[in-house]
Amino acid sequence: MTATPSASERVITTHGLGRRFGGRRAVSDVTLSLGAGDCLALFGPNGAGKTTLLRMLAGLLRPTEGSGEVAGVVLPGGATLRGAIGYISHASMLYGALSARENVELTAKLFGMRNAREAAKHALERMELPDRSDTPVRLLSRGMQQRVTIARATVHSPRVVLLDEPFTGLDDSGSAALGAHLATLRASGTTMVLVTHQIPEGLALATHAAIMRDGALARMEEGEAWDASSYLTVYRGLVTHGA
């Protein structure tokens, strides 16, 4: 089923998307619309529902309210949706005993790529990872693991990349490198949703910025050149405003 092409070919659209767990509403009434090359930076305190929203967009979690469409597939979607998504969480999602190449190659094969070995090699080269062919991933530094994670998540050139706090645990140079890689991704037309606590780094990549609080989008705006410090003031004001 092909999505009806609208004027700007929306890649991610949601209407009143929400999710309950038992009696608790983790996400409520999220409406957004993103096109190719857009990057939504999603900020908010812990427990605001950002991870839950991201997992719904990734097709890993079934919405209980509202509707959404990602990469032309209606949520929750299935294998087709998953094939178009690259998902990165703050856990590395890597098999520690396997090498970087093996991890990325496995993902490539699971995504049905014919030339998995080649694709893995290119993905690792793009991330400027030195060829440590046999080193188990668990012995790599956090920064390098993060690069392997990105290589794994993008080896199949997904239309949509969803990142859940990828800057966690990275030092300054690691953060800078990650920012550069994500900018390249965005420039190539990938649609991204980036959940992060790091406001400056997030805004540097963002075409859209939103603040989530208690499961809902308290604020959402488009922009190009952001002023990080004034946004930070806005953020603090919203988040510390009490219930």
Added chain:
Amino acid sequence: MTTPSNAMTAEKAAPVARTSVDWLFVVAVLAIAGALVRAIYYTPFEALQGPAQKIFYLHLPAALAAFFAFFIVALSSIGYLWLKDPRLDRAAESSAEVGVVFTTVVLTTGPIWAKPIWGTYWTWDMRLTLTLFLWFIYVGYLVLRGAIDDRSMRARYSAVLGILGALLIPFIHLSVYLFRTMHPKPIVIKPSAPSLPPEMLTTLLISFVAFMLFYLALVRQRYRLANERDLLEQEEGR
């Protein structure tokens, strides 16, 4: 506001005054008492087995109730996986807790009865062995439930175990049956002879009805408890 699906919401029960009496429960207890009295005083002794045989009137209906309870667990489990209705999960949970109690009754009355009659506390006869495995499945089911906090996961996992447990019972039956035909045991007294004199049959039937009433009363109480607990969790926002 649209009704959310898969919400595991509890129903607001019709307000029940705390001091009101659960008549079903009272009737059930009286029925059991009545059945016991009848069994002890108004039913003749069985010729070969003597007074010890009277435990049978407790033992067999309890066993039937225990298996019926598991049948309900299995049925509710299938229903839950199909319809995702939290009421079915509460029903399964309640039936399992009541069922394990009845199963324990069977497993304790069995040996008490067996000793004076067969000279040994435990025999691997089909019914007792099946009940033992039912007990294992029940315990596994309740331990599993106790190990999961998330309501939806707990319901799903319990339902899977409930259905698999029901599939297991016929295989246990077959295994024990094949085992016993290969290892014939001396035939002692057939505990449930098909030709029961009418007074014994009546007592048995009365006892059976009493136990079923008791089962229903207990499950209903337990269900209400589960409902209130779920309501409370909902309001606390958990």
Added chain:
Amino acid sequence: MAPSTLGAALLIARKDLAIEFRTRTAFFSAVTFALLGIVIFFFAWDPTAVSAMDLAPGVLWGIFTFAGLLGLQRSFGVEQADRAIDTLLGAPIPRESIYLGKAIANFVFVAAVQVLAIPAVALFYNVPLLEHAVALATIAVLAAIGLVAVGTLFSAMAVNTHLAEMLLPVLSLPFFVPIVIPAAQGTARLLAGRPAGEIIGWLKLLVAFDIVFVAACMLAFPFTIEE
């Protein structure tokens, strides 16, 4: 374009076995456990009361379940570290293939342990198990299929609970009984030189168990990982 159920399952099985082969801890633990168990039962045995041919089958298949549990524990445990399971869940593969892949890897694991345990029992108890290698291998394969079918599913469930290591045996062992009884009885008949007809009956029970529970567990698996 996305891999088929079997294709994805084999990828996952190979991955699991590669990881196990690198570390080998679970395998050595299971083998050591099996051998120790076999030895302990030997020393607890009064040969004048029970003959070796009567004791050996029970020891062999009883130990089989406990050693199998050790392997099953680690099956989904490896996915917990770093949330690696999300890699599998995020891939465009059928959910059943995750179950199938892990079950295949568990089967190889359990079979490998048995390859060492069976000769050990033959050696320590001085019973002619290896004369009946083909029949015994058939029993072992059928028993292993049943064990991993149920054990893989329960492993997936147990790993998501508080009591993971305790829960797996409590849930699984009742289900292993209809595997152990036919396996042990069949082995005992083999050693006693009974006619094939008696053994076939037990084998049929194992086959029936395997068919029913592989199907049921594969159908049930998606319910254990859906959100």
